[in-house]
Amino acid sequence: MILIILLLSASRLSATETIAEIKKASSPSQIDSMRALQVLLPIGYDADTPSRAPRFLPEVQCTARMVGSSYWAVDSWLAGDELYKVYQDVELLGNDCTYPVSVTHTAFEIEFLYPGTLWVQADIEALDPDVSTENCPYPGYVLGITEDLGFLVPGEGSYLIIMPFDEPVVVDGPYFAGCYFGGPVYEMGPALITDDDPYACVSWNDWGEGYIDLISNPYFNFPGNLVMYSLGYSSEAQTELTKVRFYTPTDSSSQSGQIQLCAAESADTITYWSCKFEYYFAGGWNLIGDDATSDVTLRNSVSPATINPGFAATWNTTGLAESWYSVRTQLYTTPDTYTADTIDIYVDNTPLKPLCTNPIDGDAICDTSTIIATIQDEDVTFVQFEIRESSNTITMPLPFLNQQMYGDVDGDTLDGNHSYQAEFGEYFNGPTAVTSILSYFANQGYTDVMKEAGTSLSTRQMVEKIADSARTRLRMGSQDDNLLGALRSHLIANGNRFRVDLLDDVDLNELLYLTAYRNGAVLLGISQPFGHWLGLRSLTMPAATDGSVECMLYDTRGGTEVVSGIGFAPTLQVDYQGSMRAVDRVAAIYPRADTTHREVIGGDFNAADGWSFFWNASSKPEGSYMLAAVGIDITGHVGQGTAWIELKCASPWVPGDADGSGFIDIDDVVYTIAYIFTGGPEPMPEALVSDTDCSGFVDIDDVVYIIAYIFTGGPPPCN
Structure with missing residues (x-):
C-alpha cells in the first residue's frame, strides 16, 4: 500500500487511466473486530448546541443503515476528487x-x-427518474448538500466521520446518502470499510467517468457494501425544531415605506405558539409585530387558491434613516423556545429609482428630444443616460414543458401521470414552470442552472428535484414559499448568479424593466379559476390607449402558448381562459450581474433644472429602444429607470389616404373633392394628407394627381 501511495504522489493522479489502474490493484483485508472506532466531528462544529448535536447513537429514531456489520477494509481504492453514493430506504429496515x-x-x-x-461534502440525492429501475436504483439529483467540512485526522486508526446538514433534508421516499472526497486523500493512506454481504445497486462511485457499481465493475469488485448511512427522524413524529425562513422580501434588497414581511416554517409540520418580527436598531431588537397564522398560498392547478402570506407583519419604515437594517423572524413553539431567520434590508424612503418622465413608455421620438428623469433621492451626484436596441415584441422564449409528463409513480412517464391513477401530474405546475425558466436561461448561456454539483440534469431530473425540494407530492401542489425557496436554494448552490424576487404587483414599466432591460423571466401567479403559475413569453409594444398590452403566455397545462393580454387597471391582470384574472404574485428571476452592453448617450451632474439631457438622435436608425436613466448617489448606490421608446420620423399617415381607411382608392378622390368644393370634412388626420403633389395646397391639381395614380399608373402621392 505504501508503494501505491508513492506512485500516486509522483503522478498526482494526472490521468483517469492512472486512477483506474490503481483501483484495479485494490485489495481487501479483514478488520480487527476489537478495533477502537474514534468519532470525528467537523472542525469548528458546535456539538453542544442541542438542535445540532450529532444524533448517531442507537436511540436515534431513524438510522438508515442498509449494510451489515463492518467486516472488510479496502485499501488503495480511494484517491480523492470522487463521489460515493449509498442507497437508503428507512422503511425496509423494520x-x-x-x-x-x-x-x-x-x-x-x-x-x-x-x-x-x-x-468532504455530504449530500442527499433523489433517485434518478430516468435511469433507475424497480430492481436497481441509480443516483439522481441533489436534495440537500453541506458546505465543505474539514476533519482533523490525528493519525493511524479507525474513524466514524459524522457530517451534519445545516438544515434537515426532507425525503418522501428512498434516497441516496452521498459523500464527495476532495483533494489528495490518498496521501493519508485511506481504506474504505464494507460489510460482508454484497448487494448490487447499493454502493456507487464516480471519479469523473460516470457511476460504477462497487459490487460489479471492470476494476475491482468490492466484497461488501460501503458502511455509509444517514441519520434523522420521522417528520410525522418530529422531536426537534425545523427552520423558519423569510420568503419575501428578498435578502439584501432595497425597500421603502410600508414593507410586508412574510415568513414560513420550512417543513409545515410543527406546532407553534407565534411568529415574531423584529429589526435591529440602536443596539437592540425592536418589535415590528407578530402573527399566529401560518397558511401560505397553495397552487395546485386544480382548485382555486386562497391567498395567504404565511406568517406576516407590515413594517412601517417611513421614520427610519436610510441605512442597512437586520430583520429577523422568530417562530416560537413554546413561549421560551424558538427558531429564527435573519435577512438584511436597505431602507431608503427617498429611493434611488429614476423615473423617466420624458419620454415615457411607448413614446416616439423624431431627431431630437430632451430626456428628463426625476429621482426622489436627494444624494444623487450623477445621472447617466443609456440606450440599447429593443423590439416591438420583447420575447422570453420559455420552453414548452407539459406538467402531465412529470409526477410519475408507476414508471410509465407517457400515461399522463393523472391523479386518478394515484400520480401527480396535475399538481406539477410550479416545478414545471420553474424548470422551463431554468432551461431558458441555460439556453442563454447560463448552463450552471441546469446542473447539480457540476453534473448536467435532464429536464425530468430538474422538475423532480424542484418538486422534491418544494414538497409538491406531499402537498399535492406547491406552496409559494416552498417553490420559491426551492428555486433560490438551487440557484445559490449552482453559481448564485440570479436573483429571485417575489412581488405583489407590478406596472408595465417594471415588467419592461425586468424583461427588456434586465433580461429576466417572469412567472405570473393567479388564484382563479385555479391556483396556477403562468410564464410570460412575450410583450408587444406600444400599449393600447387603456394601458394594456398584448402578450403571449406559457401554460404548463398542455405545455402550450396562449394568446393573451395584460392589463394594469387598477392592478395587474391577465387574460386567461376567456376572463381577466387578477395576478396576486409575480416571481421575477434575473441575472445578478448586468452584463448587457448599452450605448451611453449623455449625462447630467446638475439637478438644478432637473436631471436631463438634450439628445440628438438623428444618427440612430429608426426602431425600438430601451432608454435608461442610471443614477449614482454619494454612497455609491446605483439605481435605474427605463422607458421603452421608438425612434420614428416617418409620416404618421399615408399620403393621399384622405378618409384614413389605410388604402388609396376612389373614395379618397370623392372625399377630397367634397372638401375642396362643398365644404366637406377635412382629410384625416390633417388637410395636407391630400396634398398629393406636395405643392403646399390642397386643390384640383391634387385631385387630378391622385386620379392619374389610381387609374393610369401615374406617380404615387408624394410624402
Whole structure:
C-alpha cells in the first residue's frame, strides 16, 4: 500500500487511466473486530448546541443503515476528487420510521494510516427518474448538500466521520446518502470499510467517468457494501425544531415605506405558539409585530387558491434613516423556545429609482428630444443616460414543458401521470414552470442552472428535484414559499448568479424593466379559476390607449402558448381562459450581474433644472429602444429607470389616404373633392394628407394627381 501511495504522489493522479489502474490493484483485508472506532466531528462544529448535536447513537429514531456489520477494509481504492453514493430506504429496515423523513446527518467508517485534514461534502440525492429501475436504483439529483467540512485526522486508526446538514433534508421516499472526497486523500493512506454481504445497486462511485457499481465493475469488485448511512427522524413524529425562513422580501434588497414581511416554517409540520418580527436598531431588537397564522398560498392547478402570506407583519419604515437594517423572524413553539431567520434590508424612503418622465413608455421620438428623469433621492451626484436596441415584441422564449409528463409513480412517464391513477401530474405546475425558466436561461448561456454539483440534469431530473425540494407530492401542489425557496436554494448552490424576487404587483414599466432591460423571466401567479403559475413569453409594444398590452403566455397545462393580454387597471391582470384574472404574485428571476452592453448617450451632474439631457438622435436608425436613466448617489448606490421608446420620423399617415381607411382608392378622390368644393370634412388626420403633389395646397391639381395614380399608373402621392 505504501508503494501505491508513492506512485500516486509522483503522478498526482494526472490521468483517469492512472486512477483506474490503481483501483484495479485494490485489495481487501479483514478488520480487527476489537478495533477502537474514534468519532470525528467537523472542525469548528458546535456539538453542544442541542438542535445540532450529532444524533448517531442507537436511540436515534431513524438510522438508515442498509449494510451489515463492518467486516472488510479496502485499501488503495480511494484517491480523492470522487463521489460515493449509498442507497437508503428507512422503511425496509423494520423500524418505526415512515416517510417523510428529515435527514440531519450522514456518517461513514474509514481507516487511515497517516494524519492529515480530510475535506468532504455530504449530500442527499433523489433517485434518478430516468435511469433507475424497480430492481436497481441509480443516483439522481441533489436534495440537500453541506458546505465543505474539514476533519482533523490525528493519525493511524479507525474513524466514524459524522457530517451534519445545516438544515434537515426532507425525503418522501428512498434516497441516496452521498459523500464527495476532495483533494489528495490518498496521501493519508485511506481504506474504505464494507460489510460482508454484497448487494448490487447499493454502493456507487464516480471519479469523473460516470457511476460504477462497487459490487460489479471492470476494476475491482468490492466484497461488501460501503458502511455509509444517514441519520434523522420521522417528520410525522418530529422531536426537534425545523427552520423558519423569510420568503419575501428578498435578502439584501432595497425597500421603502410600508414593507410586508412574510415568513414560513420550512417543513409545515410543527406546532407553534407565534411568529415574531423584529429589526435591529440602536443596539437592540425592536418589535415590528407578530402573527399566529401560518397558511401560505397553495397552487395546485386544480382548485382555486386562497391567498395567504404565511406568517406576516407590515413594517412601517417611513421614520427610519436610510441605512442597512437586520430583520429577523422568530417562530416560537413554546413561549421560551424558538427558531429564527435573519435577512438584511436597505431602507431608503427617498429611493434611488429614476423615473423617466420624458419620454415615457411607448413614446416616439423624431431627431431630437430632451430626456428628463426625476429621482426622489436627494444624494444623487450623477445621472447617466443609456440606450440599447429593443423590439416591438420583447420575447422570453420559455420552453414548452407539459406538467402531465412529470409526477410519475408507476414508471410509465407517457400515461399522463393523472391523479386518478394515484400520480401527480396535475399538481406539477410550479416545478414545471420553474424548470422551463431554468432551461431558458441555460439556453442563454447560463448552463450552471441546469446542473447539480457540476453534473448536467435532464429536464425530468430538474422538475423532480424542484418538486422534491418544494414538497409538491406531499402537498399535492406547491406552496409559494416552498417553490420559491426551492428555486433560490438551487440557484445559490449552482453559481448564485440570479436573483429571485417575489412581488405583489407590478406596472408595465417594471415588467419592461425586468424583461427588456434586465433580461429576466417572469412567472405570473393567479388564484382563479385555479391556483396556477403562468410564464410570460412575450410583450408587444406600444400599449393600447387603456394601458394594456398584448402578450403571449406559457401554460404548463398542455405545455402550450396562449394568446393573451395584460392589463394594469387598477392592478395587474391577465387574460386567461376567456376572463381577466387578477395576478396576486409575480416571481421575477434575473441575472445578478448586468452584463448587457448599452450605448451611453449623455449625462447630467446638475439637478438644478432637473436631471436631463438634450439628445440628438438623428444618427440612430429608426426602431425600438430601451432608454435608461442610471443614477449614482454619494454612497455609491446605483439605481435605474427605463422607458421603452421608438425612434420614428416617418409620416404618421399615408399620403393621399384622405378618409384614413389605410388604402388609396376612389373614395379618397370623392372625399377630397367634397372638401375642396362643398365644404366637406377635412382629410384625416390633417388637410395636407391630400396634398398629393406636395405643392403646399390642397386643390384640383391634387385631385387630378391622385386620379392619374389610381387609374393610369401615374406617380404615387408624394410624402
